[in-house]
Amino acid sequence: MYPTSLRTLLDEATRCLAAVSDTPRLDAEVLLAAALQRPRSYLFTWPERVPEPAQAARFAAWLERRRQGEPIAYLLGQREFWSLELRVTPDTLIPRPETELLVELALDRLPADQALTVADLGTGSGAIALALARERPRARLIATDRSAAALAVARDNAQRLGMAQIEFRQGDWCAALAGERCALIAANPPYLAAADPHAQRGDLRFEPRQALVAGPDGLEALRVIIATAPDVLTSGGWLLLEHGYDQGEAVPALLRERGFVAVGQHRDGAGLSRVSSGRWSA
Numbered sequence: 001m002y003p004t005s006l007r008t009l010l011d012e013a014t015r016c017l018a019a020v021s022d023t024p025r026l027d028a029e030v031l032l033a034a035a036l037q038r039p040r041s042y043l044f045t046w047p048e049r050v051p052e053p054a055q056a057a058r059f060a061a062w063l064e065r066r067r068q069g070e071p072i073a074y075l076l077g078q079r080e081f082w083s084l085e086l087r088v089t090p091d092t093l094i095p096r097p098e099t100e101l102l103v104e105l106a107l108d109r110l111p112a113d114q115a116l117t118v119a120d121l122g123t124g125s126g127a128i129a130l131a132l133a134r135e136r137p138r139a140r141l142i143a144t145d146r147s148a149a150a151l152a153v154a155r156d157n158a159q160r161l162g163m164a165q166i167e168f169r170q171g172d173w174c175a176a177l178a179g180e181r182c183a184l185i186a187a188n189p190p191y192l193a194a195a196d197p198h199a200q201r202g203d204l205r206f207e208p209r210q211a212l213v214a215g216p217d218g219l220e221a222l223r224v225i226i227a228t229a230p231d232v233l234t235s236g237g238w239l240l241l242e243h244g245y246d247q248g249e250a251v252p253a254l255l256r257e258r259g260f261v262a263v264g265q266h267r268d269g270a271g272l273s274r275v276s277s278g279r280w281s282a
């Protein structure tokens, strides 16, 4: 492709990605801007510029990997969540914008002036814990994951963003919180059924299976968390769970069955069922 202007590179890359991406132009712009180490606006300000050979080579390599389906976030090693620039690797789920609903619902339940204990179970890149720590600097946050590799990325993100109030623990769901009493537990656990074909499509093919899949019906992790959360919640403490759009009846039912009160069901901007909440009142 070298030597070619930015405009031509973008047009060719957009055509090249059209068959594999829903957003080929945007993907091409993001990758080209990153290869040049410039903001995207640079591409429109200087469309006739020709990139350096090393920049063109970096772009060509990323373009080919994107053509093979690799997510942009893994190619660039970063993804923005809650206005925080997070490092992500193939050991972590790529944080999704939908998960910001879980953060908003948690913030609604966390007064800013109290030093409460709050947990993020299955923290992955640390997205939820970091967003809560940013908004509630007085809270004591515990972020857990079963994956040591994911926790290493989350720790690194916390360090880079200067969030020293987060404690990281490796372990299985609520077992990692033994001895604690949390005012709020938030979790975005795996919730796809083992045979769900979505796990074999798009970005999901490249994400860790243990971050996506939870048993034959997708509810395995949610069941364990709901069953054990009362052991580590304060009386009046909240459990907030992200889940699949088609689990908006099953998850509230599990919460009620376990004895949670004030059970609620929350939809995202697209009207899809996303989060269920319940209060433990012992």
Ligand SMILES: C[S@@+](CC[C@H](N)C(=O)[O-])C[C@H]1O[C@@H](n2cnc3c(N)ncnc32)[C@H](O)[C@@H]1O
Pocket: 092, 093, 094, 095, 096, 099, 121, 122, 123, 124, 125, 126, 127, 128, 144, 145, 146, 147, 150, 171, 172, 173, 188, 189, 190, 210, 211, 212, 221
């Ligand atoms: C859907 S990802 C969510 C990651 C992150 N919270 C986010 O929203 O971007 C689920 C996470 O749960 C972790 N996980 C899976 N099984 C677990 C278990 N038994 N105990 C703790 N964490 C687990 C995975 O390693 C993964 O990081």
